[in-house]
Amino acid sequence: MRNLLLTISFDGSAYHGWQVQENAVTVQQTLQDAWEKVCRSRDNVIGCSRTDAGVHANMYCCNFRTENEISCDKLIHALNANLPDDIAVSDCREVPYEFHARYDCKSKEYIYKIWNKPEKNPFLYKYSLHYKYPLDEKFLDSQAKQFIGKYDYSAFCAAGSSVEDMVRNVTDAEVTRDGDIVIFRVRADGFLYNMVRIMTGTLIEISAGKIMPDTIKEIIVSVDRSRAGATARPEGLFLNKIFY
């Protein structure tokens, strides 16, 4: 039996996230359907992460354990032909049988895009948060840097999470600007439920003066969700890189 690691990307606009659920179209379901058409077998797929409805992926990894013997190149081609336009397979390779897309993931990088202009952008409303007031990316970068470190991130986790260990090691965080788009990029060994969206909301509220500057460490150690900012909308969030 082979174990195949697939790298895909997707526009999450039309999907209720990665994970299969009843009465909703998900990326996992759509990929499994294409796989079944191509391989004529219903093999189980393991994703590197759950993603929320509307969240996108520039890079997402998952593995299939399969008896199927179609070559990796042919699988890429056939899956792409059987997937809708908003999901693309870019790589397929054989990995050891024990490899697990979620458990073996060393770290992940997310980016969050903010369209930072008073005017609407009709091409970016599904791919960004629209924030009309000026954002100072250098100031926000200095604030984002305060996320770096190994902490209990409970204050940045949505209610309803079933995870017990809330400690995450954030190794990189930055805010940059590309024209009218402000980008928050963050890398960690793992993320809690809605963590990046709450981090983004907190940065925006610091910019707006609703949260005091230089208080991110305080908010973290408070382990108090109510002290962090609101959860930013999912459309601006992209899973950007997966590290094994």
Next chain:
Amino acid sequence: MRNLLLTISFDGSAYHGWQVQENAVTVQQTLQDAWEKVCRSRDNVIGCSRTDAGVHANMYCCNFRTENEISCDKLIHALNANLPDDIAVSDCREVPYEFHARYDCKSKEYIYKIWNKPEKNPFLYKYSLHYKYPLDEKFLDSQAKQFIGKYDYSAFCAAGSSVEDMVRNVTDAEVTRDGDIVIFRVRADGFLYNMVRIMTGTLIEISAGKIMPDTIKEIIVSVDRSRAGATARPEGLFLNKIFY
């Protein structure tokens, strides 16, 4: 009575083009509906151009003749609030009563985007043509330059056009590359039905070896639609600038 010139942009994916038609959602209809809500009057709007279903506009101009006295700044704000996210109003200004968005247009610029990589791009399928084989943008630029001049462009007009005068003056044409995106940009005093999409299809067929290089002038003077390339799909086309 005031005459107001509006500048808008739109993602054409969800629309059957600009022009009002029965049983189809169009940009004009959607804009007129928002106008009626804001101004409580059903004023006629004149667009600078018809656009096909799926075609986008980075810039589109239209004028309303209206008894309404709401200030331009308030109109921009109120229209944006009442328009869907895929249509944005960026400017509104008073113009002389005689001004006509279509007749007074001196020239227009279109761009056509081609995603030029073997892999699909799940974020660009509604905003580009996917062409898998390598395109040489310098060679294609030298071919595109052959469109420049004042000619009867019948060979680059879709059948069914009711226009009588097929002469158009193309003043600028170029092909450039931005990473994996190849962009064809063309400016003229006016365009025939499907003209830019047929020009793009012709450039692609030259690249593919289906049409001989350096034959664009010949194809133009043949006034024979069958000698030009196929009509490229609408999704890659953007009305980019309007000059008055």
